[in-house]
Amino acid sequence: MASLRSDIALRCEKLHRYLGHDEGRVHVLRGVSFEARRGNVTAIVGPSGCGKSTLLYLLGLLDQPDDGAIWISEQLMSNSSDIARTAARCAHIGFVFQFHFLMQEFSALDNVMMPMRKLGRLDETQMAERAHALLTDVGLGDKAHRLATQLSGGEQQRVAVARALANQPAIILADEPTGNLDVKNSTLVFDLLTKLAKENGQAVVLVTHNPEIANRCDEIKPMRDGEFLP
């Protein structure tokens, strides 16, 4: 297969995805093609049920397409094994979800260190230092040892951003990252995400309903009925 140009972190071609079974089977994605460049922030917008989240999960290798191809860091991943997709997620992709999904029993620092532990590139001290630096970047350096339950909603989402950046992934995928936050925190989280991603040359793809957030992105990809609008 063709290799990717170096500034393209993620590419997909003619993705098709059906959800449901039998009579309830819905053609959610209808041959979607897309590419995300390093240092670029792309917003996918569209009405509920148009397939934006489904596309994001396919791009994040959390799901498999029924047809089409996905390349991540020059590797064709759409038909690879679960083990290969899992390893690719660990090394190349960071996720931020609408809900922070922090591990409640662990501190902010431990939550950020978790992807690093799995990747295993750093030793314990290096991991703690990097996690602390990331938490400082998102303004939570002084709350690193607090349990997730002891943080506010906005703070928890900032920890989730730090966690997504932990392994310096080439791609950040964000599904409504500000959907559960007030305006002030939404702006804060979005600014952090885009600033840190741009500094590190990461491709950011975010799904949002918020037009203000979408308008601040480098590129907007509107979607409807499983297809990008021209």
Add this chain to the structure above:
Amino acid sequence: MLMSLAGIIFGVGFFVVTQAQTSGFEHFFIKVILGTNGAIRIEDKIQDTIFAMAAGGHGAGATKFEVAADRESRKYVEGVEDPELLIKALHNFRNVSGASTVLEGSVIADSSFKNDNAKIYGIRLDDHLAVSDLANQVARGTGSLDDFRSSPQGILMGKQLADRLRLNVGDSLILQADTEQRRYRVSAIYFTGVSDIDRVRIYMHLGEARSLLKKTSGASFIQVALFDRERAPQDAAQMEQVLHHGAQSWQDREAPWLQAFQALQISAALTVSTIILISGLGMFNTLAMIVIEKTKEIAILRSMGFSREDILRIFVWLGAIVLVLGTIGGWAMGAGVTYGVSKLPIRIRGIFTTDTFQVYVSIWHYVVATITAAVVVMTAAVIPARRAARLEPGDIIRGTSG
């Protein structure tokens, strides 16, 4: 999870305690039986009624048919004709640590108080001490073996028989066998704890027994002691073949009692295992609930790059931690309660005599309890763990999205 942990601790603990008790009484019984009747008894000469047959001519080309004589096709001639020759042959068996010639006969024991039926056992003291626990049995009674050794008319009498005849050490009595009757003196009173022995058996010197029973040669049986008592059935079979005399191991001799002890042991193990099983079911439920409650966390771990095996490992580790803590706690509880039980007073008279609970501590009780707990706990952990590992992160996260 704490309830499951407590269940495993109690299950393992009670498993160890019940096994220590049941095998404690079994071991005590075996010790008493070996100390009185030995590991193997050789008695009755075998006479085959079906013999090896030769057929098919002579020389190297001849065909030989051999028919092995089985127990049903044998005749037994009572007693041992030449005990000295047999004992000499027995010492060629590596596992034999001692052999004692015994001449047995029925007598009437007559004291000044009353008379009673008894059995005399003519022995050579030193030979018999090597194949029995007679020295300790005398030590648990009264009198001394030295007196018996130095006195040709001395006898060793069981405690129950002595009590019935109201005899003490130093008293005399008359033993009557058929037409012969002689006066003997009680050198010592022994106590085995087995009432069948203590109420009838009288030990005397072999020469005196021959004289009283008018049996100038031969013996009733030869009592054999072994270095490795567990090999008794194999040794007995070999002795029977080589010596052409019936040989019975203690396992064959005491089979009904040993089987009863074994049944009791298995029954106790099965009963107590249900505690472990119920704890395992509790743990299965708890882990299954955790999997349901933590599906989001599992999905997020998968999105971070944790593999299905990592997720499986988390739950298996959870099970393993409960197993390790439960097993160690159970061992401690088992050891502590076993010690406590060994101090409990209980009065048992009959097949053996004891005034306290008998316990036998074996590493195997702990091993079997651990294996039982491991099988139950790990099964209870692996099933929910596999379910957790199979979860598709995309499906879960899609389901939680707004």
